[in-house]
Amino acid sequence: MLGKVTTTIDRILCTGCGLCVQVCPAKTLSMRNGKAEVTGDRSLNCGHCQAICPEGAVNVDAIDETMSQFINFEPDKNWLRYGDFDTAQLVRLMASRRSCRNFLPKPVDRSILDDLVKIGCTAPSGTNCQLWTFTILPTREAVMALGKGIRSFYVKLNAMAENRLLRLFLKLIGKPELDTYYREYYESVREGLAKFDRSSIDRLFHGAPAAIVVGCKTKATLPKEDALLASQNILLAAHSMGLGSCLIGMAVEPMKRDARLQKTIGIPDDEKVYTVIALGYPAENYQRTAGSKKSVVRSFEPW
Ligand SMILES: Cc1cc2nc3c(=O)[nH]c(=O)nc-3n(C[C@H](O)[C@H](O)[C@H](O)COP(=O)(O)O)c2cc1C
Ligand code: SF4
Incomplete structure (x- = not known):
């Protein structure tokens, strides 16, 4: 998203190598009289110019330094050169992340959740708008406050799905969703609700003591x-920090369908929720990675 230019260039430090102009995706900078200059009136504020300048002559004010400061570790701010990372270890991390469905009742330190959010923000974003939002549910009580709203949603949905005539009518008018829900999810949701009511077994968040809602x-x-x-950044980093994680799509759908639900955890109308990430210390450890199913992979080459 193009916005106000916040880039400044120190003309004394600039040696005129032209690199910042070369990498600027918004053509905000140009070379003038052998020096780089801000000539555009709009910028992505992506910081490519700041990151590439060998002289440290460029500053992009819109970049918030505190977003690169973490509490639980010190990141190396030197740019990692292409090819300069152990791919085998990266793949090992990716393949070792598994959905955790048994969390220990041990709280997660708030500082870890704050670090995870900042790690999330290192992801790419369309036109660098970075308009993602993170709602931290730092305690089991906060997670369950959302769970209460989700529970009410499914109680109502299951009551509707039990109505055979309603399912049939909706299907006849081209809305088969309730019938599909009945066939694919109704029974397991009914079981989950009953288990929670009978013995407080939490089949929705798997007992997670914390969560991050990403919108x-x-x-x-x-x-x-x-x-x-x-x-995805958060999921991988959570594993590296000793936490298990699980995406809870069963909590996202109700928030998409009933806007009041996201309000119960303070998310305003001009935001939409896309993931709920349950987080906590895992009750089990795995022995090995399992691999993936076969996917469709094709290549296309013109004649
Ligand atoms: C969009 C999405 C929604 C998901 N929703 C749930 C959920 O509501 N409950 C749950 O236990 N797991 C959920 N999962 C986890 C998947 O079941 C899991 O990723 C998949 O079985 C592969 O296992 P793995 O994550 O351990 O590799 C979800 C995953 C994705 C990508
Ligand atoms: S990258 Fe730095 S030194 Fe090179 S032209 Fe831009 S401001 Fe000047």
Whole structure:
């Protein structure tokens, strides 16, 4: 999203190498009289110019330094060169992340949740708008406050789905969703609700002591994609920090369908929720990675 230019260039430090002009995606900078200058009136404020300048002559004020400061670790601010990382270890991290469905009743330190949000924000975003939003549910009580609203949603939905005539009528007028829900989810949701009511077994959040709800402002260029990319960063980092995680789609759907639900955890109308990430210390450890199913992979080459 193009916005106000906040880039400044120190003319004394600038040696005129032209790199910042070369990498600027918005053509905000140009070379004038052998020096780089801000000539455009709009900027993505992406910081490519600041990151590439060998002389440290460029500053982008819109970039918030505190977003790169973490509490639980010190990141290396030197740019990692292409090819300079152990791919085998990266793949090991990716393949070792599994959905955790048994969390220990041990709280997660707030500082870890705050760090995870900042890690989420290192993801790419459409036109660099970074309009994703993170709602931290830092305690089991906060997670369950959302759970209460979700529970009411499913109680009502299951009551509707039990009505055979309603399912049939909706199907006849081209709305088969309730019938599909009845066939695919009704029974397991009914069981989950009963287990929770009978013995407080939490089949929705799996007993998670914390969660991060990732949304995005609706005016973002590609809100869903941005929120999902930030979420994947959080999932991988959570594993590296000793936490288990699980995406809870069963909590996202009700928030999409009933706007009042997101309000119960303070999310305003101009945002949409895309993921709920349950977080906590895992009750089990795995022995090995399991691999993936076969996917459709094709290549296309013109004649
Ligand atoms: C969009 C999405 C929604 C999901 N929703 C749920 C959910 O509501 N409850 C749950 O236990 N797991 C949920 N999962 C976890 C998937 O079941 C899990 O990722 C999949 O079985 C693969 O296992 P893995 O994550 O351990 O690799 C969801 C995953 C995705 C990507
Ligand atoms: S990258 Fe730095 S030194 Fe090179 S032209 Fe831009 S401001 Fe000047």
